[in-house]
Amino acid sequence: QVQLQESGPGLVKPSGTLSLTCAVSGGSISSSHWWSWVRQPPGKGLEWIGQIHLGGSTSYSPSLRPRVTISVDTSNNQFSLSLNSLTAADTAVYYCARHNAFSFDYWGRGTLVTVSS
Amino acid sequence: EIVLTQSPGTLSLSQGERATLSCRASQSVSGSFLTWYQQKPGQAPRLLIYGASTRATGIPDRFSGSGSGTDFTLTISRLEPEDFAVYYCQLYDNSAYTFGQGTKLEIK
Numbered sequence: 478q479v480q481l482q483e484s485g486p487g488l489v490k491p492s493g494t495l496s497l498t499c500a501v502s503g504g505s506i507s508s509s510h511w512w513s514w515v516r517q518p519p520g521k522g523l524e525w526i527g528q529i530h531l532g533g534s535t536s537y538s539p540s541l542r543p544r545v546t547i548s549v550d551t552s553n554n555q556f557s558l559s560l561n562s563l564t565a566a567d568t569a570v571y572y573c574a575r576h577n578a579f580s581f582d583y584w585g586r587g588t589l590v591t592v593s594s
Numbered sequence: 595e596i597v598l599t600q601s602p603g604t605l606s607l608s609q610g611e612r613a614t615l616s617c618r619a620s621q622s623v624s625g626s627f628l629t630w631y632q633q634k635p636g637q638a639p640r641l642l643i644y645g646a647s648t649r650a651t652g653i654p655d656r657f658s659g660s661g662s663g664t665d666f667t668l669t670i671s672r673l674e675p676e677d678f679a680v681y682y683c684q685l686y687d688n689s690a691y692t693f694g695q696g697t698k699l700e701i702k
Contacts, residue, residue: 513691522682522693523633523639523682523696525690525691525692528691536690537690539690572638572639577641577644578644578645579626579627579629579644579645580629580641580684581629581631581639581641581684582641582650584639584640585638586637586638587638
C-alpha cells in the first residue's frame with residue numbers, strides 16, 4: 478500500500494518561502510508517472526497547485542505559476558514543493574497526491590502551514 | 595479556464611434516503627476527465643469515482659456517477675451514516691486540474 482507523508486515547517490513568515498517534502502513509502506515513486514500538490518485553506522475547498530512527471534516535466538496552476546516550483550528526487554523516493562512571496566492567503570493544509578490517470582488515488586494526510594509573523 | 599459549479603451547496607437528508615449531487619462545467623468536457631471525491635473532517639479526500647462513472651477500488655456500489663457534456667451527477671442510492679461528508683468534483687483540462695467548490699451532505 479502506497480503511503481505519502483508531507484513534512485515541513487508549520488509556520489512561515491509573510492513574504493517568505495514555503496518548502497514542503499512528500500515522502501513516498503510502500504512503493505516506488507516510479508509507480509506513477511505524475512505526482513501533485515493540492516491545498517485547502519481552513520474551512521474552504523480544494524485547490525490544485527501543480528504536478529511533476531518523473532522525467533522532471535511540470536505544470537502549475539495558472540494563478541500560482543509565478544510563485545511555485547515542484548521538484549522530484551527519485552533516489553530518495555520523494556518530491557517537493559516551494560512557494561514564495563507568501564501572504565496570509567497561502568495559509569492552508571497542503572496535501573501531496575499520486576496520480577492515477579486523471580485522478581488522485583493516494584493522498585498524504587496533509588500538513589497545515591500558517592503564514593504569520 | 596473551465597469552471598466547475600456544484601449544487602446544492604448543502605444537502606440535508608436522512609439515513610436511507612437517496613442523494614443526488616450535481617457538478618456542472620462551464621463548457622463541454624470529456625467524462626474521461628471527471629472525478630468525484632469524498633472528504634470527511636480532518637481527513638484527506640478519498641477517490642470515489644473516476645472517468646465520470648467508474649467506481650474506485652473498494653467503493654461500495656451504492657455510489658454511482660453519471661453524466662456527459664457539461665452535467666455530471668454523483669448518486670448515493672441509500673445513505674449510510676458514514677456517507678455524510680463533503681463531496682468534490684474535479685476535472686482535468688489542458689494540463690491542469692480544477693475542483694468544484696464542494697457539496698456538504700449533512701444529516702437531516
